[in-house]
Amino acid sequence: MKHIQTFEGFLNEARVKKPKLEEYWFLAELLPEDHDDAIAELNAAGIAYYYKNDHSKKRGWITVDISLLSPDQIKILDKWSEEAKISRNKGQAERKNMESENPKDIEKLIMQLPDTTEYIDIPDRPGDFVGSEKFYPSRDRNWKRNAIKHMYDSLKGDAGKAVYNIEFRSHTGGGIRGYSSWYLIYRTESSDRFGKDMADGKYGRLD
Numbered sequence: 001m002k003h004i005q006t007f008e009g010f011l012n013e014a015r016v017k018k019p020k021l022e023e024y025w026f027l028a029e030l031l032p033e034d035h036d037d038a039i040a041e042l043n044a045a046g047i048a049y050y051y052k053n054d055h056s057k058k059r060g061w062i063t064v065d066i067s068l069l070s071p072d073q074i075k076i077l078d079k080w081s082e083e084a085k086i087s088r089n090k091g092q093a094e095r096k097n098m099e100s101e102n103p104k105d106i107e108k109l110i111m112q113l114p115d116t117t118e119y120i121d122i123p124d125r126p127g128d129f130v131g132s133e134k135f136y137p138s139r140d141r142n143w144k145r146n147a148i149k150h151m152y153d154s155l156k157g158d159a160g161k162a163v164y165n166i167e168f169r170s171h172t173g174g175g176i177r178g179y180s181s182w183y184l185i186y187r188t189e190s191s192d193r194f195g196k197d198m199a200d201g202k203y204g205r206l207d
Helices: 008-017 031-044 071-095 103-112 143-154 158-163 189-199
Strands: 021-024 062-065 118-124 134-135 165-170 180-187
Touching: 021 071, 062 180, 103 143, 103 165, 118 143, 134 143
Parallel strands: 118 180
Antiparallel strands: 021 062, 118 134, 165 180
């Protein structure tokens, strides 16, 4: 990882050389296997870059000084940017299929999550302002099965019968990939009505 610089070192070098700084977002959008390949290729090509955020998990975006890069190095950055667009389009298609009235369908989606997932957040029961439980791969080797069990437990009884749809969503808005965190939404007529009233300002301003 010798090509990663500290923020201070990066800026000090940039001030002297009058840099042309560019930000690239592709690491946040690539599929997990492509994500690691991209980092390996950046390092092998000698491309100096700075992680804008979340250094430990290599998420977010990177900043590079393109005035220091060769045309071949810039082509590598452009190549992975194009790969990220493909991943993003795939994620948009996935999102269209990430809700169902059948918990079995949601179970399948949970089982597809990679172990690079940060966590998945499952409500304790249907309703507004209810509690929830987070399941972390880093803390529980059976996190998927335990999350699924919690989902089924939370849907037991009359409250669960009111749920007409379950939405499976990412906090980052992405598809099933990478380091996202996830959550479920239990849709009921009551929750839909409450959401509409909030949007219409029935309970006053939100700010």
